[in-house]
Amino acid sequence: MAVDLSPIDEGLLAEIANIHGMPKGAFNIRKDGQLVERHSSANIEIATKTDNPGIDIRIKAGTKGETVYIPVIVTQSGLKDVVYNTFYIEDDCDVTIIAGCGIHNESHQASEHDGIHTFYCGKNSHVKYVEKHYGEGAGTGERILNPVTNVVMEENASCEMELTQLRGVSSTVRDTNAELGAGAKLVLTEKLLTHDDQVATSNMKVELKGDDSSVQVISRSVAQDNSKQIFNPLVIGEAQCRGHVQCDAIIMGKAKVTAIPGIEAASEDALLVHEAAIGKIAGDQITKLMTLGLTEEEAEQEILEDFLN
């Protein structure tokens, strides 16, 4: 690992990207708005953008089995870091992309990271994208993360996206947009945990534009204490397509959750379904685990971990 990473930095990288030591293959590590270290591979080229802050990641046609890491960490208080990362994934690839942002804030000033990620997925390419957000530190300053994720999928492309907000993010507005061409398939899983006075808003817009395209949106969230969450996923079917949206939320304490999933059928051949449920942990689930020897708190924790994982 590069010399200028502290134990706090390394802890953040382990939490958000499961990085211990130097990753293999292509990676780009950003800290406090600056490049820490970058590595391109034979098939994956990472270059600094010439217009905006951020990077272009070009993945050659036919690249299979490779992983790219692009984690971001913020430890400087009062910083608002905005970065644009654009992925050009050519045809017939099968790659994994690991992103994420960790904020450590010991101050009363806010720290903010806004990552705008855009993915162009070529024909027949499969992309797995994993993104984790995490905040820590004893400061009263807010830890703010406002990610934008844009996905454009060509014919028969497939994407699995796992977007997770772990503990410690004071405030987030999440915008996710996708356009699917013919035969494209997207599975979008979002998991959010909020606690204390945190607020989270998640907006999603998925447009099914090509015949035989399909999307599955799975949203799972836990709102604890006084936290507030709002979900606005919208799936629009403009072709012979299938869309399924499922939002499940567990509410605890004085938390508040609003789920407003929209489906819009603009084609007679669109089949769109959504489901949502908000409630507390069922009492009998807790009782069952307590009969196995767990305390009430342990049982609750076990159920929440199962639900989010």
Next chain:
Amino acid sequence: MAVDLSPIDEGLLAEIANIHGMPKGAFNIRKDGQLVERHSSANIEIATKTDNPGIDIRIKAGTKGETVYIPVIVTQSGLKDVVYNTFYIEDDCDVTIIAGCGIHNESHQASEHDGIHTFYCGKNSHVKYVEKHYGEGAGTGERILNPVTNVVMEENASCEMELTQLRGVSSTVRDTNAELGAGAKLVLTEKLLTHDDQVATSNMKVELKGDDSSVQVISRSVAQDNSKQIFNPLVIGEAQCRGHVQCDAIIMGKAKVTAIPGIEAASEDALLVHEAAIGKIAGDQITKLMTLGLTEEEAEQEILEDFLN
């Protein structure tokens, strides 16, 4: 039946309120913004409002097994009829209320009826409310119906509301609001059919304010031709309560349906669920009916009638 009702009027009344001849018990028949005939009963008093156009309907405590009819018909083109009907249903009643509006329009001018209905349901009272909207006539003038339905339910009151839009309504914006006290139970069923270039918007807001209150919202709709429908039901749980929203839509031709059902849990003890599905009639359902000797059109009609009834 009163002398000034034509065969067209009688046809409209039969369509919207199933009235043939004079109803029994309490009723108020309104035509083109004017009272046609009114009858109060020993337990149900209908009086003209002193502030706004419309009527106050007072139902004495303990009234059981009675029905009130308050249909409205519009046959005059260019008329915009706004009417306020307020129901004061005292405790321990069990009554049925039949409302509805039929518009016959032979002109190029629009005809509009906006009925604002408010229901105060006393403790332990059970109310069944049936409302049908219908338009007809060869004119190009729009047939517009913008109903507002407000329901305030006291302890252990229960309401079944069936709101139906039959054929022929060019444009509608429907607003339905309900507040439920402890132990109150509301079942709200809305059925909409749109065709040609019709547009329909349905907004609902149900607030579950008391412990053990519950609501079930059932929305069924068919959108044919170039028609457009938008659904915005919102259920807010503020106590130990249960809410269930179910929207099912059949889309045909070039129609467009958007369903955005919201649930908002503001109490840890609220359990809220919603489901929505939009799609076309399943091909195998049509095939099955065709093997029984129906034509494709007859099979389709049969399935739609089953779905809406």
